[in-house]
Amino acid sequence: GALGADTAKLKKIWNNGTFNEDYTGEQRAEIIKGVKEALLQNEKPETEQAVHFADMLLQNIELGNAMENMQAGMALRDRFMADNAMWILGQEERRGNSRIFISGHNGHVEQFGSYDEENPYMGHILADMIGESSYFVIGTDFYKTTNNMPKGSAKRTKFTAYSHDPLAKAAKKCGYDICWLDF
Numbered sequence: 001g002a003l004g005a006d007t008a009k010l011k012k013i014w015n016n017g018t019f020n021e022d023y024t025g026e027q028r029a030e031i032i033k034g035v036k037e038a039l040l041q042n043e044k045p046e047t048e049q050a051v052h053f054a055d056m057l058l059q060n061i062e063l064g065n066a067m068e069n070m071q072a073g074m075a076l077r078d079r080f081m082a083d084n085a086m087w088i089l090g091q092e093e094r095r096g097n098s099r100i101f102i103s104g105h106n107g108h109v110e111q112f113g114s115y116d117e118e119n120p121y122m123g124h125i126l127a128d129m130i131g132e133s134s135y136f137v138i139g140t141d142f143y144k145t146t147n148n149m150p151k152g153s154a155k156r157t158k159f160t161a162y163s164h165d166p167l168a169k170a171a172k173k174c175g176y177d178i179c180w181l182d183f
Contacts, residue, residue: 005038005050025061032057052087059084075119078108082125089130109137141165143172 009031013023023031036054039047059080067073081104089100104122107113111127114120120128127135143163151157163169171179 005035005042007035010035025065029058029061032061056084071115071119075115078115078120078122079125081108081122082129085122085126086129106139111135111137141168143168 013020013028013031015021019028032054036051036058039051039054063073063077063080066076085100085102092098092100102109108121109123110121111123111132113124123135123137141163144160145163146158146160148156149159167181
């Protein structure tokens with residue numbers, strides 16, 4: 001490729017935007033690691049982003065293996081999300097920016113939450129890394145929301161939910177499309 005890595009094998013592990021099932025996770029990981037090693041030999045500025053993309057592909061493979069144990073898989077996912085958020089923060093700091101904004105599900109961004117004593121949520125990990133006084137969570141709620149959610153292993157379906165939060169319901173009943181509650 002343009003960054004000095006042979007991508008012929010990398011292209012073979014893809015099938016229309018998803019992993020080619022002709023390759024095992026271990027085979028895909030070895031190919032990605034090979035491309036990553038070749039990228040690390042290059043000193044072009046774009047190399048860092050390509051290496052991080054390779055790391056995220058390796059995270060995806062590792063996460064797929066870990067999801068056999070749902071709680072362990074979810075905890076690993078939060079660690080990967082925290083690592084990736086810190087990588088993005090590092091990129092922004094080099095551009096002179098001191099903050100990033102992360103939009104995420106309440107359980108993941110929660111500052112003090114955890115799956116258990118040893119497995120904190122992403123927000124908890126980030127608060128520990130950058131300091132509790134530097135990590136802020138802004139909560140939102142919707143009276144009605146429609147999401148595209150997984151249904152089974154290969155399908156997705158639209159799913160509509162209504163909030164049971166009395167404040168969200170009161171705002172809707174008062175005719176407000178958007179409102180702000182300041183504590």
